[in-house]
Amino acid sequence: MxxxxxxxxxxxxxxxxxxxxxxxxxxxxxxxxxxxxxxxxxxxxxxxxxxxxxxxxxxxxxxxxxxxxxxxxxxxxxxxxxxxxxxxxxxxxxxxxxxxxxxxxxxxxxxxxxxxxxxxxxxxxxxxxxIGPEADNSKLGLDFAHELCSWEHRRRDSITLDPRLQMSPKWTELGLPAPENPKWEALQSVLKRPWPGRAWIVQESLLGIDPPIMVCGRSSVHWMVLCQTVALARMGRLPAALSPRGGEDLAARCLVNLGGLRQGIWSEKRELAIPLLTLLEICHDHQCSDPRDKIFSLLGVASDRDALGIEVNYRTTISDLYTETATRIVEQYQSLDILSAIGSEKNFDLPSWVPDWTKKPRAESFVKPTLPTPRGLNVINSVNNVYKYQTGGNGKTSIKINRVLKTLTVDKAVIFDEITYISQKLDVVPMLEGRGMSEWLRMNLKHCVRLGSYPAPETLEDAFWMTLIAGKTHESTEAESQFRREFKAFFDAASDGFTGVRKWVPSDYLGTSLTEGFGTASAAYSRHQLVGNFGIALLGGADQRAFCTSAGGSMGLAPAQTMEGDVICVIPGARVPYVLREDGGNYKLVGECYVHGIMKGEALDLPRFESDLREVSLT
Structure with missing residues (x-):
């Protein structure tokens, strides 16, 4: 039958x-x-x-x-x-x-x-x-990942990064296999598998108090081994080529996210510790076939699931679900941090203040959440040293949402300034491959000279380079005047088309393998380090954004879609300023921005601030 x-x-x-x-x-x-x-x-x-x-x-x-x-x-x-x-x-x-x-x-x-x-x-x-059937020598790759983590663990007492790690001909000097050894290719094949990019993998991997068992074919390995391998490569403690950047970096980024989440999801009391908005921001890269699952897949591990009261319902429209989720998060916390998740493109018809979780913003968020560092690693910079903006100081504003009109209204806000100049978007990675970076820098620096002076205490040049990196160093600490040497080294290297230094910018950011082209002189190494440090800082600042100046003479970084005539809005209590565009008496949100000289709450001390406070509604 x-x-x-x-x-x-x-x-x-x-x-x-x-x-x-x-x-x-x-x-x-x-x-x-x-x-x-x-x-x-x-x-x-x-x-x-x-x-x-x-x-x-x-x-x-x-x-x-x-x-x-x-x-x-x-x-x-x-x-x-x-x-x-x-x-x-x-x-x-x-x-x-x-x-x-x-x-x-x-x-x-x-x-x-x-x-x-x-x-x-x-x-x-x-x-x-x-993570899939056995293929492409996967068992060899898994065993090698475990071998590399053990090798790094034995060297962990040193906080100095050995440049030979990024020079494949030197790997054997460190006790690592030669670059032609099939172990490297086998591991890279394993790391390119798509499983980390699933939205549901987050909940499925984090819910057990103990880590899951990772199975490939009939082989198994400790779940954290691959996450550790990629994280160590991104920190420079293993060859950076193991963590590709560019078109093949999705799995690597998601692996790092999963490793950090695995270590931060449970509190000391064995309670879920990360709220939904933080999970949505961290997991923006993770994909699913049904866009509703971008939210539903994370509810089970969100610490505020009960407080938000979001129900799983596949009959609701995607637009309604995303709007209601944003509404409940804003109402629950009376915070505007969710506005930093807005990107330039949306797949669905949403209010301007509601993020589309299927489209990750190209620029790195100014208020992005931080994840724990892999346990046991000696890290010079800690989360406590990260420079955090506080544009709105300790002020407070009431936030109300009209569910019928789908508007978000703050009762206190100041239209701080109007944008009068906006550059072309800075796209760091391709510009590092040619002379486009030098032209972009020179054109915008020349524009700044016309300002005459800067409202903040720095010189025009210092205000310019500090704006480009959004006031943060490559280690996310607050940039000070000493970081000027990194800018000068970067500016000079850009003028030379990055000849002789291109390979020294970490492959984690370029998508190229750091396997050749390294100099040996300490002076050259120092120069390369300076250029690389500023390049990394630039990726967290101006990359995928536009440089702008305002009618009041301020410099800033704005979303790439910003137009002349858009305004800069400062809201008491908000961590960053926002670019808004007039819309029939209300405003549409263009996105978050950086304005040099007001990111620590300086705007609140201006004599006009109190008198200029007004209600602002976003549509």
Whole structure:
């Protein structure tokens, strides 16, 4: 008799789940299982599976019971095949996997089960992160990642970065394999796998008090090993080529995010410690097929889930969900930090003050959250030393949202200045490959000379370079006058088209491999370090933004889409100023900005500030 497609039966209660009981089998044998219902309150031991959903256009068959089947994605087929017991083990594992255990065609069940996923993963015996089948020498790559982390751990007492790490011909001097050793290529192949970029991987990886088990094919490794490997490469403690930048950096960025979140998600009291907005900002890179899951996938690990009261509902529109989420976050905290997540492009029809979580802003946020450093590393700069803006000082303003008109209104704000000059967008990475950087710097510095003097105490030149890096060094500490030498080295190098120094800007930011072109003289090394330090600082400041000046003579960094005539708004209590555009008596938010000389609350001390306070509404 021909197999019959499996038909889901209704779950008995909101506490019930389905479990897959996998029959043992060898890799070449078909997948057999049974599906049973269980009450989560007294469910048997089971493994919760985390995997890449994959392409559903070429399904594989899962055989259920005697004569039924389900079509599942190839990636889920590989996962179930590799986690089942072998025939020699003769065991039957219970597994929870959303692609089978949730009736995806039933929107109501899907919403109800998704709202339970935090409990499903937390109550599992083990969480298994499946990163794909064995391929491209993956077992060698995983073993090498563990080897590299152990090698670095033995050298951890030193806080000095050895430049030979970024010179592949010198690797053997450090006890590392030669660059042609297949271990390097095998590890890079593992690090390029797409699993870290899933939105759901965040919840699935963080919910257990203990880290998940990472499985690749039939091999396993400690979950933090790959996260540590990429983090160490980005810190310069392992070859930077392991953490690619540019078109291939998504998986690497997401791995770093997951590692930091894993260490910061639980408080000392074993309670969830990170609010939804912070999670949304950190996880902006993580992708999902249904845009609603950008929010739903994080609710289970958000410390403020109950306070915000956001319900999983796949019948709501994406625009309504994003707007209501932003509304509840603003109302709960009476904070405008969410406005810093606004990008220049949106996929959906949203008010200007509501972020589109499917489109990450190209520029790095001025109020981005910080993640913990991998445990045990000696780090010169700590989170406590990070320069944090406080443009609105300790002032307070009332924030109200009209759900009908979809407007955000602050009762106290000052239209501080009008933008009268806006440059072309600065795109650091391609400009480092030619002379475009020098032309951009010279054109804008020449414009600044016309200002005559600067309202802040610095000279015009100092105000200019401090503006370019948004007042922060490469270590995110407050820039002081001594950092001028980094600017001068960078300016001179730009004038030379970065000849002889291009390879010295860390590959973490260039997307090039630091494997050659290194000088040996200490003076040259010092120059390269200075250029690299300013380049890194520039990426956190002017990169993907435009340089601007105002009618009052201030310099700043504004969103690339800013236009002459837009205004700078300072709001008591807000950490940064905002660029606004008039819209029929109200304003549209263009985005956050940096204005040199007012980022510590100086604008609040101006004689006109109190008299200029007014109500401002964003549409």
């Amino acid at each position: 021909a197999p019959i497609q499996y038909q889901y039966s209704k779950l008995e209660s909101p506490n019930h789940i389905r479990l897959i009981y996998l029959s043992s089998g060898d890799p070449h044998e078909p997948l057999y299982c049974t599906i049973q219902h269980a009450n989560l309150k007294d469910a048997p031991q089971y493994h919760a599976l985390s995997y890449v959903w994959g392409d559903s256009r070429k399904p594989k068959r899962l055989q259920i019971g005697g004569n039924h089947y389900l079509d599942i994605t190839l990636s889920l087929f590989h996962a179930l095949r590799d986690v089942r017991a072998t025939r020699a083990e003769r065991m039957c594992y219970a597994v929870w996997a959303d692609g089978v255990c949730i009736n995806q065609a039933d929107l109501d069940e899907r919403a109800q089960q998704v709202s339970m996923m935090s409990s499903i993963y937390r109550q599992s015996t083990h969480i298994i992160t499946y």
